[in-house]
Amino acid sequence: MDIPKVSKSKKKAGSKVLVAVAVVAVALFTAWQFSRPMASHVVAADAVVTAKVERGDVPLEIKGYGELIPAKQRLLTAPAAAVVEEILLKPGQRVEPGDIILKLANPDLEQEVTNAELAQSQSRAKAKQLEASQANELLQQMSRLESLKGDLEISRLEFEANEELAKKKIVSRLELAKSKMQVKKLEQQISFEKARLEKLRDLQGQARLVQQDLLKQGNTKVTLLKRRFDSMNVKAGISGVIQHLNVELGQSVAVGTELALVGSDRELLASLKVPQRRADQISLGDAAVIDTRRGVVQGKVSRIVPVVDQGSITVEVTLSGKLPRNARPSLVVEGTISSGVLKNVLYVKRPYQAQDSGLDGLYRLDKEDDSAELVSVRYGVETDRFIEVNKGLDEGDVVIISDTQRWKDSDVQRLYIR
Numbered sequence: 001m002d003i004p005k006v007s008k009s010k011k012k013a014g015s016k017v018l019v020a021v022a023v024v025a026v027a028l029f030t031a032w033q034f035s036r037p038m039a040s041h042v043v044a045a046d047a048v049v050t051a052k053v054e055r056g057d058v059p060l061e062i063k064g065y066g067e068l069i070p071a072k073q074r075l076l077t078a079p080a081a082a083v084v085e086e087i088l089l090k091p092g093q094r095v096e097p098g099d100i101i102l103k104l105a106n107p108d109l110e111q112e113v114t115n116a117e118l119a120q121s122q123s124r125a126k127a128k129q130l131e132a133s134q135a136n137e138l139l140q141q142m143s144r145l146e147s148l149k150g151d152l153e154i155s156r157l158e159f160e161a162n163e164e165l166a167k168k169k170i171v172s173r174l175e176l177a178k179s180k181m182q183v184k185k186l187e188q189q190i191s192f193e194k195a196r197l198e199k200l201r202d203l204q205g206q207a208r209l210v211q212q213d214l215l216k217q218g219n220t221k222v223t224l225l226k227r228r229f230d231s232m233n234v235k236a237g238i239s240g241v242i243q244h245l246n247v248e249l250g251q252s253v254a255v256g257t258e259l260a261l262v263g264s265d266r267e268l269l270a271s272l273k274v275p276q277r278r279a280d281q282i283s284l285g286d287a288a289v290i291d292t293r294r295g296v297v298q299g300k301v302s303r304i305v306p307v308v309d310q311g312s313i314t315v316e317v318t319l320s321g322k323l324p325r326n327a328r329p330s331l332v333v334e335g336t337i338s339s340g341v342l343k344n345v346l347y348v349k350r351p352y353q354a355q356d357s358g359l360d361g362l363y364r365l366d367k368e369d370d371s372a373e374l375v376s377v378r379y380g381v382e383t384d385r386f387i388e389v390n391k392g393l394d395e396g397d398v399v400i401i402s403d404t405q406r407w408k409d410s411d412v413q414r415l416y417i418r
Contacts (some may be wrong), residue, residue, distance in 0.1 A: 002144070008065060010104065012021055013050055015133060020198045036374070037247075037328050039417065041407065041414075041415060042415075042416045042417075042418060043108075043415050043416065043417050043418070044417075044418060045417050045418060048400045048402050048404075048417065049400065049402040050365065050398050050399065050400055050401065051351075051399060051401045052347035052348070052396065052398050053346060053347070053348045053389060053393045053394065053395055053399065054346075054347060054395060055344065055345065055346050055347070055349070056152060056344065057214040057341050057342065057344065057345075058342040058345060058347050058383055058386050059338060059340075059341055059342075060281060060338070060339045060341060060342055061079050061336050061337065061338055061339070061383050061384040062274050062275075062278045062281060062282060062327075062336070062337045062339065062379065062383075063247060063274070063334070063335070063336055063337075063338065063384045064271050064274040064315060064334070064335045065272065065273055065332070065335070066270060066271045066272040066324075066332075066333060066335065067286065067328055067329075067331060067332050067333060068268045068269070068270055068271075068290075068327060068328065068330065068331045068333055069268065069269050069270075069271045069316075069329060069330075069331050070240060070241075070243070070263025070264040070265070070267065070268060070269075070329050071264055071267035071268055071269050071318075072239075072263065072264040072267055073238045073243075073261060073262065073263045074236070074238050074261070074262045075260075075266070076101065076236075076237070076258075076259045076260045076261070077255040077257060077258055078232040078254065078256060078259055079228045079232065080109050080228055080232070080255055080257055080349075081106060081253070081254050081255055082104035082105055082109075082232060083105050083106070083251070083252050083253070084101040084103075084247050084248065084249055084250060084251045085100045085103045085104060085105040086102060086249070087101075087245070087247075087249055088100055088101060088103070089101045089102075089242055089350075090245060091240065091242045091244060092244050093237035093241070093242050094239075094240070094265065095235065095239070095240060095241070095262060096240050097237055097239060098235055098236070098237055099235060099236045100233045100235055101234050101235065101236060101242060101245075101259075101262075102234045102247070102259065102260070103232065103398045104232040104233075104234065104253070104402060105232065106232060109228060109229055109232070110227070110229060111168060111230050112225050113222070113226055114224045116218070116221050116225050119218060120215070120218040120219065120221075120280065123214055123218050124215065124348040127211045127215060130207060132206070132213055133206075134204040134207070137204070137359055138197075138200060138201070138204065141193070141197050141200055142197065143315045144193055145190065145197060147235075148186060148189050148190045148193055149190060150185040151303070152183065152190060154413060155179065155182045155183045155186050156183055157180070158179050159176075159180050159183050160183070162175055162176045162179045163176060166257075167212075174359075193323075202345070205377060207266065224385045229325060234259055234260065236262050237262065238262055239264065239265075239266070240262050240263050240264040240266075240328055241262070241328070242260060242261075242262055242322070243262065243329060243330075243390075244260060244261040245265045246258050246260060246261075247260075249260055255267055263329050264284075265328055265329060266323070268298060268319055268323065268327060269316050269317060269318060270288070270290045270312070270316070270319060270335055271300070271315075271316055272288075272312055272315045272316075272333075272335045273309075273312040273314060273315075274312060274315055275311065275312060276308050276312060276313055277355060277356050277382070278356070278382065279304070279313050281381070282315060282337055282339055282341045283301070283339065283348075284301055284302065284303075285300055285301060286300065286301040286337050286338060286339050287299075287337070287338045288300060288301060288317045288318060288335050288336065288338065289335065289336050289338075290319065290333050290334075291326055291333060291335070292324045292326055292333050293326070293333075294324050294325060294326040295324030295325070295326070296324070297319050297320070297321055297322070297323055297327070298319070299317040299318055299320055299335075300317065300318055300320070301315055301316070301337060302316050302317065303315070303316035303320040313354075315335075315337065317337075318329050336384065342381055342388060345380065345381075345389075345397060346388065346389045346390075346393070346394075347383075347386045347387060347388050348386065348387065348389055348393070348399060348401070349385060349401055350382065350383075350386055350387045350401070351387070351400075351401035351402075352401060352402055352404070352405075353400070353403075353405070354387050355379065355381055355382065356379065356380075356382035357379060357380065357388070358378075359376065359377070359379070360376075360377055361374050361375065361376055361377065361408050362374070362375060362377045362393070362399045362401075363375075363399060363400040363404055363407075363415055364397050364399050364402075365397075365398040365399065365400070370416065370418065371414050371415060371416050371417065372399075372400055372414065372415045372417060373413065373414050374407075374408065374412065374414070375393035376392050376393065377389060377391065377393055377399075378390045378391035378392055384398070400415075
């Protein structure tokens with residue numbers, strides 16, 4: 001069978017057509033590449049997280065993390081310079097008020113107590129001696145006064161007798177005058193001795209008050225020294241748990257050295273760290289829920305610490321109701337504070353790094369194709385999971401809320417999602 005031959009001119013024409021088609025294809029491909037984002041701007045669908053813009057009421061909640069702390073704490077310090085002689089209890093152990101945590105030793109303090117007790121015993125002996133001496137002086141003075149009173153009665157009788165005898169000219173007028181002067185003299189002596197007796201009683205009373213003051217001072221000194229000596233047995237003072245023990249066996253401590261810290265284990269507060277930017281949304285008395293991982297307990301905000309620490313503030317929550325079984329000091333907890341409700345607002349699930357009243361760019365999904373356009377969004381009030389949208393989005397819009405910062409930094413205006 002004869003095979004028809006193709007002329008060389010036809011072959012050249014066909015080659016030209018193929019070349020032209022190839023050139024056009026390359027040109028179209030190049031134009032298509034330049035008309036859309038670079039390949040690095042094509043995003044896998046499972047690499048982004050989206051959320052829908054909605055309208056409604058949104059609970060104003062602030063999330064915080066922290067720990068449970070004792071509502072009551074007792075700091076135990078050294079009452080005197082001493083040496084740690086014995087450690088009976090250690091951190092983490094539960095204690096009652098009378099439990100001895102550690103014992104201190106100070107021989108000098110023990111000697112001071114002995115000396116003070118001896119001095120007080122001597123003061124009591126002096127007080128008894130003074131009492132006896134005063135009683136003797138008082139008896140002597142009263143005896144002297146009674147003796148003068150007796151002499152006065154005799155003198156008066158003699159004067160009366162001489163007065164009668166003088167009328168009968170038996171006793172001279174001189175003898176009568178002498179007897180009269182004797183009566184006056186004794187009356188003056190009695191008056192003087194009465195005043196002396198009153199003065200003696202007053203002086204004795206003052207001496208007793210001085211002695212009583214000395215005894216009280218001595219008693220106070222002995223009591224304080226004994227209290228210091230007894231406090232060498234360092235007691236918990238409250239019911240709770242030993243949180244810290246700051247000394248070691250055999251260590252020398254000075255007066256006021258911190259020995260241990262005891263905190264209540266059934267009267268607890270929640271100390272939460274919340275972002276500083278959310279602080280203005282929190283008020284005293286706001287309701288809160290504390291999650292201990294094994295249960296939740298209700299509470300109210302009782303204190304807001306105004307000091308900022310690494311972008312956070314501390315909020316204390318007073319707990320009410322029965323505590324979960326695992327509740328203890330230093331337990332890590334999560335808290336949610338409720339500060340009201342945002343009424344009828346446009347909101348969206350909080351995008352990555354979105355902040356209260358901030359301005360940001362979000363990629364909004366195009367309803368016509370699988371792409372997302374970068375739009376400017378003005379935020380309003382931030383909650384725990386949501387954020388208010390004041391400008392830039394409408395109800396029903398779907399936006400990318402995962403981290404898109406690297407594309408925004410590269411001025412990418414549109415993402416293609418596959």
